[in-house]
Amino acid sequence: MQPCGGSCPFYPDGGSGLLKQDDQDGFREFVAARLTSLRSLAYVTCGDWYSAEDAVANTLAKLYPRWSKLDRPDLYAQTMVFRAAIDETRRPWWRRERPAGDALPEMAQADPADTTDERIRVRAALMAVPPRQRAVLFLRYYQGLSVEEAAAVLGCAAGTVKSQTQHGLAKLRAVLADRIELVDEPPDRRPASDATTNIGEWANAGI
């Protein structure tokens, strides 16, 4: 539909709001590349795989019209996904109909090294950490974000990220204590980002 009849002063794209083909291809590549890690961020935050995927799908659909204007779509997407996943934790009983994915047959797999037990234990320990602290640990230790980048994603001060990191680590260490020792190791730092100057631009934009 062309809401402005093909000539619209507010929408240079003719009013469709759709991306140019190159941008659309870029958006598709971004989605394909980031879908899994965004879903993991949402899962670590909200604790449910299906809610996590819905949060990511919904978020990416909202991100589409802004895609070509973003300097750091990766951080922007993480911010939106984090907030959507936090929303999921607000209604802890919440589901809709059974998603078709629930019907997938479970496949029996050999577990010679008791990795399933350890996975369940580790997952339970991580989920015992409050959601925001889990997200901080994910962003800093798993995604390798700097304190400033994590603060921008989470919409908080760098000091808050540092304190949430400490609290999250302490909780995780306490829960794992009797079974698994948590190694004291600083998060892997990626090379300094050349785009961190843009963070504040959208972090303060009330996304």
Added chain:
Amino acid sequence: MRVYDVVDLATSEAPPLRHDADDIVRAAVRRQRRRRGAMACGAAAVTAVALSVAALAPDLVRTTAPEEAAGAPANALQVAVPGAMQVPADPFTFTFGGYGVGRFQVKAPLVASTAYQIAPVVEDGDTDLAAYLVVYRPGAFNPDGLRNARRLIIGGRPARLQELTDIRFHKVLAWQYVDGAWATLETYSDKPDNPSPRHLEQIALGLAPANPAPLKLPFKMSYVPKGFKPVVLGSHAMAGMDGIAAADDGDFGGAVFARPAPRPVGLTKPWPQSAGPALPGSFEIFVVPNANSNQALPGGQRPPASPKCSATLCNTWSPDGKVSIQIATEGRALSKSEMIKVLNGITLASVDNDDTWFDAATAIPVAP
């Protein structure tokens, strides 16, 4: 073990993705087209966003439909009547209506079970609060099951207050509203003092009886597999807590059946549903707008002639494709052929006209 390894292991058994990049791009384009179209037409853009995104991820879409249009059933107009709350023989009866206390609104009840009725509770201008009021039938609630709860007196009757931080700031106020029967107000909030215990008490004191009104369903059934009994029903909402959480979504109705039906005694919270460990030996029916469904028919696609099934669920649609009906079985409670038989025995009312809806007692051919 490093933190990286903890996260890696904890996320290592992800289920397969249900949507790929192409699905998401298509949904985004569809959403954008509808959004711009709606803006151009002067229509409510919020509705367009909700509808278009719902096609991909309705779980996250919570529309802000007006109270009268979406969640509020006909019995929202129930008025308080003097006297004590009644306890009708038919548990699928609403015995209270919505009411306001300051900036808090207790909505009309949407869900009833053999043990309780549930109404959503909202706060004006605060979408972060998740709260609900549960009015249990006599004997259904066990106040001693609330651990570490403070003992209080509310309205001259015993009460308990549990304050937790397990999920956000989580409070449960339980109070005896008539001899042997309790109600609870459960809240999840980002703010430690809002709602405060005083707010909870005021809301509790506002609970008043209304003329009993039978729960109405937008469908009736001609077949229920042998031994199953209705346990939880939803009117203008999915059954159970899912229906309360999605109270504003404009869903039509739902029902949970179980074999054996759980005894309505000793509860400290509503029965779990699809969100948690489900009732064993149960199946559930969802009747929702196709646009709300997480397995919606794509726009313009004709409904299939027969139900689409997997091992644990079957979906079917009204002939115009606007209403989605799902039956889902917990474990192996129902075979695929039984699920289809149940679906084939369902008759839809006119979902937009409450006058055509069926009282629960006539909609379901077996008694609770």
